Amino acid sequence: MNKKTGFMVHAALLAAIYVVITVAFAPISYGPVQIRISEMLTVLPFFTPAAIPGLFIGALIANAYGGLGIIDVVVGSSATLIAALMTFKMKRKMLAPLPPVLVNAVIIGAMLSYLFQLPLLPTMIYVGLGQVVACYGLGYPFMMAIEKYGSRLWISKKDILNSSN
Template identity: 60%
Template sequence: MKKTVFLVQAALIGAIYAVITIAFAPISYGEIQVRISEALTILPFFTPAAIPGLFVGCIVANIYGGGGPVDIVFGSLATLLAAFLSYKVPKKWMVPIPPIVVNGIVVGFILNYLYQVPLLAAMGWVTLGQTIACYGLGYPLIGLLERYRDKIFR
């Protein structure tokens, strides 16, 4: 039963991540982006199933995004690493930090490579977009989900 719950949670998280990213495509991709779905990167705080779920959701979203193999592979691996690190952080207020830092660096390099955006500018824009998504949307989501933790994440 536990394995089934884990798989269902991971699948749902991945699907929701991909759908939100694609639904907000105009701001989810490109040189300046605020990927609303990155608010979900707080979910490892509640369940380890979010780690593979976010990874697979990001793969699907990046396939749609048109950045090609570099973005699909390295962008998705950045999400995997960030999700794992978010799961490991010791304090709730720190949960959004790994996605902000990891994606700021990795996606900054990806945008520099794909679009020749100056590296520091790319990193800065991604970090800003991640901060908006992860702390502006994701951190309040933690508070909301904590109220229903026992019903949603068992």
């Protein structure tokens, strides 16, 4: 399989996994107080750029199921894209989960505050705490497992940057 095809396959698989996990845990994936388990996957851009479109598309589809309408599809998916791009740029593993925590706390917190007419700061804090659980509590151990067992499973940053295909 060439690198471009591999990239697209990885992105599609990550999108599908994100959607399945989000929808499977729907009662805690949506709403003003949430722990979106699928957000543990937001650490993956640290390892592979294929996670950037994969997470974006996964969030777009998952948010379409969430019931909050087009604002969640656009704003929520955009927050995921911004966080994924920032995670990709991280140089230190310990900091990789930080962009999804901060970006979602601010953007999703503000969106949910607006949609549910809730106080802004507490809503941002609740979203941020849910992100800490998902990204550091689940995502960071996931990163450790990937480093130990699974980095050969996808196309890495190095492969993409050194590719002429």
